[in-house]
Amino acid sequence: MRNLFMVVSYDGTRYHGFQTQPGENTIQDYIEASIHALTGETVKIIASGRTDAGVHARAQVFNFETQSSIPIERWCLALNTRLPNDIVIRSAQEVPLSFHSRHSAHxxxxxxxxxxxxxxxxxxxxxxxxxxxxxxxxxxxxxxxxxxxxxxxxxxxxxxxxxxxxxxxxxxxxxxxxxxxxxxxxxxxxxxxxxxxxxxxxxxxxxxxxxxxxxxxxxxxxxxxxxxxxxxxxxxxxxxxxxxxxxxxxxxxxxxxxxxxxx
Amino acid sequence: MRNLFMVVSYDGTRYHGFQTQPGENTIQDYIEASIHALTGETVKIIASGRTDAGVHARAQVFNFETQSSIPIERWCLALNTRLPNDIVIRSAQEVPLSFHSRHSAHxxxxxxxxxxxxxxxxxxxxxxxxxxxxxxxxxxxxxxxxxxxxxxxxxxxxxxxxxxxxxxxxxxxxxxxxxxxxxxxxxxxxxxxxxxxxxxxxxxxxxxxxxxxxxxxxxxxxxxxxxxxxxxxxxxxxxxxxxxxxxxxxxxxxxxxxxxxxx
The missing domain is CATH 3.30.70.660 (Pseudouridine synthase I, catalytic domain, C-terminal subdomain)
Structure with missing residues (x-):
């Protein structure tokens, strides 16, 4: 199991905020769908926190566990090609399993x-x-x-x-x-x-x-x-x-x- | 008759360029429609030149003749409220009748x-x-x-x-x-x-x-x-x-x- 940590930019204009909500169009939904499309895994990503509907992010962060062996340098491009143009993964790195985007944020x-x-x-x-x-x-x-x-x-x-x-x-x-x-x-x-x-x-x-x-x-x-x-x-x-x-x-x-x- | 000179910004993304074309969605069409809505006049604006479909402008300029007596300081707001959000008139001034946005451009x-x-x-x-x-x-x-x-x-x-x-x-x-x-x-x-x-x-x-x-x-x-x-x-x-x-x-x-x- 690997714990991957990513930085994402998004234009929040057309989204109902970051966090998954029933029946809503959220950033988290699109990111999780892109990971599923790439690896076949159904993951729940952990972000530093939610952002409200319409709020943007220059550098939101999230992490998730994966069993995929895709090399770390391939992830950004592979996910970006599966994401809408207004959500862009900017960087990806492997972090210790203990790392948690919300709890670890200073x-x-x-x-x-x-x-x-x-x-x-x-x-x-x-x-x-x-x-x-x-x-x-x-x-x-x-x-x-x-x-x-x-x-x-x-x-x-x-x-x-x-x-x-x-x-x-x-x-x-x-x-x-x-x-x-x-x-x-x-x-x-x-x-x-x-x-x-x-x-x-x-x-x-x-x-x-x-x-x-x-x-x-x-x-x-x-x-x-x-x-x-x-x-x-x-x-x-x-x-x-x-x-x-x-x-x-x-x-x-x-x-x-x-x-x-x-x- | 007055000759009015204006500076306009636009996001060209969703337009078929600046200049009026038959059946097309152009910046010029929207500006002329906003002038018509404000003054009732049908005018042809003269720009510094055309811009292609999808090209943007920080400071395109145009002029036109009008018989309206609306004070010069009212025009920007009055036209902007009649224009789409991606076209914004930034300034307006009265210029000599001899002024021509294309011919006079240096x-x-x-x-x-x-x-x-x-x-x-x-x-x-x-x-x-x-x-x-x-x-x-x-x-x-x-x-x-x-x-x-x-x-x-x-x-x-x-x-x-x-x-x-x-x-x-x-x-x-x-x-x-x-x-x-x-x-x-x-x-x-x-x-x-x-x-x-x-x-x-x-x-x-x-x-x-x-x-x-x-x-x-x-x-x-x-x-x-x-x-x-x-x-x-x-x-x-x-x-x-x-x-x-x-x-x-x-x-x-x-x-x-x-x-x-x-x-």
């Missing part, structure tokens, strides 16, 4: 992109939340800094969350403000990429953080309101859930020793 | 993008030619430099070209090689953006230049073969026509004095 980074130009970007419109009206980006940056730390993030979790604890740690969070696409002399404000790295995320957590930051940018909240919103431990204290299509699972971090098959 | 820049990584990029797959096998990028760069100048570019023109003269000037051409997406230790070679600026382009010219450069990158032509290919003035001397979806009309250059309505 951190995850998400990126959320706001296009604050007057008009959408036709080439990136599927990956950005278009917000054409004025945002106070410096105030948003300050608000974001108040979200970093170890807190009970109930205010930033879906009411449907079934987790026993809502305590999580956000290690760091930062904004990259790129004005290269802004047309001078217009109300264009460029592109705002927000990156959030944490040890785990609750359902809708990054999207609710972003919906709250947009309220700050609009002047409806102040950055100094954030500690109180967190302390409330009440979903209704925070802003709305920002649209799914602006969110991308950017990277998942592991201890390289746990990935190494050489002992 | 230069045009196209960009052609090759993804030379092992696997496609799910987010940019519609805008890149995926070429996963080895390319000699330095040899391609040298070959490209031999294409700059004033030449009869018959070797790089569609056999269907009906132009009286195939003499054009390429002012400059350059490659940007971005390896940030290449996974170390793999055969990934990153992304190669080729920019070509000239006073005009023949049908398929940039795509045939690129198909020829790819042959150079594969070792099937040498960079020093390029002068002979140009001198042949024969389409069969050059390489194949590279796929349309890697090509983007990047920018069209005008003399700002000709655009200015203040005299």
């Amino acid at each position: 951190w995850k980074t998400y990126r959320y992109t706001i296009n604050a130009n007057a008009f959408p970007d036709v080439f990136n419109r599927a990956y950005e939340f278009h917000h054409p009206t004025k945002l106070d980006i410096e105030e948003m940056r300050t608000a974001l800094s108040h979200m970093v730390g170890t807190f009970d993030y109930t205010s930033f979790a879906s009411r449907k969350s079934t987790k026993a604890s809502h305590v999580r740690t956000i290690y760091k969070a930062w904004m990259e403000h790129d004005v290269s696409s802004a047309i001078p002399g217009t109300r264009d404000q460029g592109i705002i990429h927000t990156y959030v790295t944490g040890n785990g995320f609750l359902q809708h957590m990054v999207r609710i953080m972003m919906g709250t930051l947009v309220r700050v940018g609009q002047g409806k909240f102040k950055s100094e309101d954030i500690p109180g919103i967190i302390a409330a431990e009440d979903r209704s204290a925070a802003g709305p859930t920002a649209v799914a299509h602006g969110l991308t699972l950017w990277e998942v971090g592991y201890d390289l020793n746990e990935l190494s098959i050489e002992k | 230069w045009k820049t196209y960009r052609y993008t090759i993804n030379a990584n092992a696997f496609p990029d799910v987010f940019n797959r519609a805008y890149e030619f995926h070429h996963p096998t080895k390319l000699d990028i330095e040899e391609m760069r040298t070959a490209l430099s031999h294409m700059v100048g004033t030449f009869d570019y018959t070797s790089f023109a569609s056999r269907k070209s009906t132009k009286a003269s195939h003499v054009r000037t390429i002012y400059k051409a350059w490659m940007e090689h971005d390896v940030s997406s290449a996974i170390p230790g793999t055969r990934d070679q990153g992304i190669i953006h080729t920019y070509v600026t000239g006073n005009g382009f023949l049908q398929h010219m940039v795509r045939i230049m690129m198909g020829t450069l790819v042959r150079v990158g594969q070792g099937k032509f040498k960079s020093e073969d390029i002068p002979g290919i140009i001198a042949a003035e024969d389409r069969s001397a050059a390489g194949p026509t590279a796929v349309a979806h890697g090509l983007t009309l990047w920018e069209v250059g005008y003399d700002l004095n000709e655009l200015s309505i203040e005299k």
Whole structure:
């Protein structure tokens, strides 16, 4: 038995999220079908976590056990030829049988992109939340800094969350403000990429953080309101859930020793 | 009568090119329909030139005459709400009646993008030619430099070209090689953006230049073969026509004095 670990990119636009659901069109379903088509095996892949309907991934990861003897360097191409064009396996390696994509993950980074130009970007419109009206980006940056730390993030979790604890740690969070696409002399404000790295995320957590930051940018909240919103431990204290299509699972971090098959 | 000049971006994926054709689904048709929906006028827009089926534009330009008194700052939003999501008017200004988007254009820049990584990029797959096998990028760069100048570019023109003269000037051409997406230790070679600026382009010219450069990158032509290919003035001397979806009309250059309505 071999344990294979793979990195996958996907455009989540036309999928009902990563994780298999009854009767739904999910990324996991397509990946498992491609493995079945290649090896004849029916496997359940283990990902670092689910992503919501419409959310994208630059580098989601998953692992699964196989009895196939196909050499490791053949897997990516063999699976990609059996996958739709909007799901691409980027790398594959053999890992110890003890490795588990969710349990072994040390951190995850998400990126959320706001296009604050007057008009959408036709080439990136599927990956950005278009917000054409004025945002106070410096105030948003300050608000974001108040979200970093170890807190009970109930205010930033879906009411449907079934987790026993809502305590999580956000290690760091930062904004990259790129004005290269802004047309001078217009109300264009460029592109705002927000990156959030944490040890785990609750359902809708990054999207609710972003919906709250947009309220700050609009002047409806102040950055100094954030500690109180967190302390409330009440979903209704925070802003709305920002649209799914602006969110991308950017990277998942592991201890390289746990990935190494050489002992 | 007013002469309005606009900059438009489009994702050419699902269109049969820019220019109106009988029974076809073109960018021009949609723009003219949006103007009709807004003003009730039936206009023929004048673009800087056509783009082929599947070719994109970051900044195509067009102008048209209108009797509408709608203030200039209202036009972009008013047309965008009447256009499909993959066509976006980015700016609008009033120009002298003498201004003509094609005749007044001084230069045009196209960009052609090759993804030379092992696997496609799910987010940019519609805008890149995926070429996963080895390319000699330095040899391609040298070959490209031999294409700059004033030449009869018959070797790089569609056999269907009906132009009286195939003499054009390429002012400059350059490659940007971005390896940030290449996974170390793999055969990934990153992304190669080729920019070509000239006073005009023949049908398929940039795509045939690129198909020829790819042959150079594969070792099937040498960079020093390029002068002979140009001198042949024969389409069969050059390489194949590279796929349309890697090509983007990047920018069209005008003399700002000709655009200015203040005299």
